[in-house]
Amino acid sequence: AEVIAPPYDVLSTEEARLRAQAKPYSFLHISKPEIALPEGTDPYSSEVYAKAAENLKCMIAAGVLKQDEASYYYVYRIQMGEHVQTGLVAAASVADYDTNRIRKHEFTRPDKEDDRVRQIDATNAQTGPVLLAYPNEAEVDAILAKTAQGPADADAVADDGVRHTLWVMRDARDIARITALFDAMPALYIADGHHRSASASRICATRKAANPDHNGSEPYNAFLSVIFPAHEMRILDYNRVIKDLNGLSEALLLEKIRASFEVTPATEAVKPARPGQFGLYLRGRWYTLGIKPERIPVNDPVGRLDVSLLQNNLIAPILGITDPRRDKRIDFVGGIRGLAELEKRVDSGEMALALSLHPTRMNDLMAVADANEVMPPKSTWFEPKLADGMASHLL
Structure with missing residues (x-):
C-alpha cells in the first residue's frame, strides 16, 4: 500500500x-x-x-521493486466493494498491436504519446500497464482462478479502498496452456491505455531501426498489459453537463427534444436502466428520455451507441455543440461521482442542464473495434482502475 x-x-x-x-x-x-x-x-x-x-x-x-529470476505470467485480481475481476499480467505483442490484432477504439493525441515515449525512454521501462480485454474463454478463466487459490505474492489495499492482489504463475504447464489459448484468440481489445500502447509501438520502431542485430525477442517488442475477461469488466456511465440552452427557453428546448425522444417527467434522479434511455436534469427537475426506435441506426456500431444517439439527436442539433472534444460549453462527469454531482453542477448555476446515460457495454466497444471504427469522446469510464507499481516491464 x-x-x-x-x-x-x-x-x-x-x-x-x-x-x-x-x-x-x-x-x-x-x-x-x-x-x-x-x-x-x-x-x-x-x-x-x-x-x-x-x-x-x-x-x-532498495529492494522495493524486485525482478523475478525468470519470465512468468501473473494473475492480478482487483476488488472494489462487491465487484471482483481477475486477469493476466503479460507482455503483449507490439506486432499484434501494429497489425490490429490488439484492437483500438480511440484516437490518440501526439502530445500525450510524446510524453509517454519520453517517460519510457528515460526509465527504460514500461511502468504503466495497458488495460486489455479478452473474449469469453472459460479455460483461461479457470487457469487464472486456480492460480489465485494459492498464497498471494503481493496483496495491498490502496488508499481508495480498492484491493489489488498478485500471484506469480509458476506452473510451466499452465504457462504453456495460457500462451496457446491467447495465441488462438482472434483479437484482444484495448479498454484503457491507448496512449501507452501507441507509445510502446513508437519505442519499438525506433529501437528496432537502431539495432542492427534485432531479432524480435528484445523486451521492447512487447508492452506491459493486464488482460481481463470482457465479461468481468465494469464500465460506468459517462455523463454530460452543458453550460447553456443555446438560446432556447425551457419549453422550446423540451419541444425540440420530443422530436427524437419520448419525454416523461420523473420524480427522482434518473439513472437509465437500459440502452436508449437517458436522464435530463433541467431547472431542478428530472425527465426520462427514451430515444425513438426509428432514430437508432442498428447496423452502425458507432451510430447506435448511446453516446452517439445523444450527440447526434440532441447535443449537436439542438444545443449546437458539434465538436464535444473541443467545445468549452460541454463537460463530462464520470459515473463514479454519482447523479448528485450532476445536480450539484446544475443547481450551482455553473451548468444549465445535465444528461445521464446508460453505461456503454463491452460488446458494443468490441463491435466498434472489430469494425475498425473509433468511439465518440468520453464513451467509457472503467472502474476499478489498475494500480501502477504492481508490475513493470523493463526494456
Whole structure:
C-alpha cells in the first residue's frame, strides 16, 4: 500500500504530491516525478523524466521493486466493494498491436504519446500497464482462478479502498496452456491505455531501426498489459453537463427534444436502466428520455451507441455543440461521482442542464473495434482502475 498508486493520468500534480506525502516509495515518484521538484516545474521538462529514471533505480536498489529470476505470467485480481475481476499480467505483442490484432477504439493525441515515449525512454521501462480485454474463454478463466487459490505474492489495499492482489504463475504447464489459448484468440481489445500502447509501438520502431542485430525477442517488442475477461469488466456511465440552452427557453428546448425522444417527467434522479434511455436534469427537475426506435441506426456500431444517439439527436442539433472534444460549453462527469454531482453542477448555476446515460457495454466497444471504427469522446469510464507499481516491464 505504500508503493502502489493510481494511473499517471488520473491525478493532477498537486493531488499526486498530497498522495505521496510521507511515502518515499510511492510509485507516484516514478509516474509523477515532478512532485519531488520545485513547484511550478514544467512536468514535460527533461529533468522530470530524468527524475523518474533516478527514482526507479533507487527503488530497485532498495529492494522495493524486485525482478523475478525468470519470465512468468501473473494473475492480478482487483476488488472494489462487491465487484471482483481477475486477469493476466503479460507482455503483449507490439506486432499484434501494429497489425490490429490488439484492437483500438480511440484516437490518440501526439502530445500525450510524446510524453509517454519520453517517460519510457528515460526509465527504460514500461511502468504503466495497458488495460486489455479478452473474449469469453472459460479455460483461461479457470487457469487464472486456480492460480489465485494459492498464497498471494503481493496483496495491498490502496488508499481508495480498492484491493489489488498478485500471484506469480509458476506452473510451466499452465504457462504453456495460457500462451496457446491467447495465441488462438482472434483479437484482444484495448479498454484503457491507448496512449501507452501507441507509445510502446513508437519505442519499438525506433529501437528496432537502431539495432542492427534485432531479432524480435528484445523486451521492447512487447508492452506491459493486464488482460481481463470482457465479461468481468465494469464500465460506468459517462455523463454530460452543458453550460447553456443555446438560446432556447425551457419549453422550446423540451419541444425540440420530443422530436427524437419520448419525454416523461420523473420524480427522482434518473439513472437509465437500459440502452436508449437517458436522464435530463433541467431547472431542478428530472425527465426520462427514451430515444425513438426509428432514430437508432442498428447496423452502425458507432451510430447506435448511446453516446452517439445523444450527440447526434440532441447535443449537436439542438444545443449546437458539434465538436464535444473541443467545445468549452460541454463537460463530462464520470459515473463514479454519482447523479448528485450532476445536480450539484446544475443547481450551482455553473451548468444549465445535465444528461445521464446508460453505461456503454463491452460488446458494443468490441463491435466498434472489430469494425475498425473509433468511439465518440468520453464513451467509457472503467472502474476499478489498475494500480501502477504492481508490475513493470523493463526494456
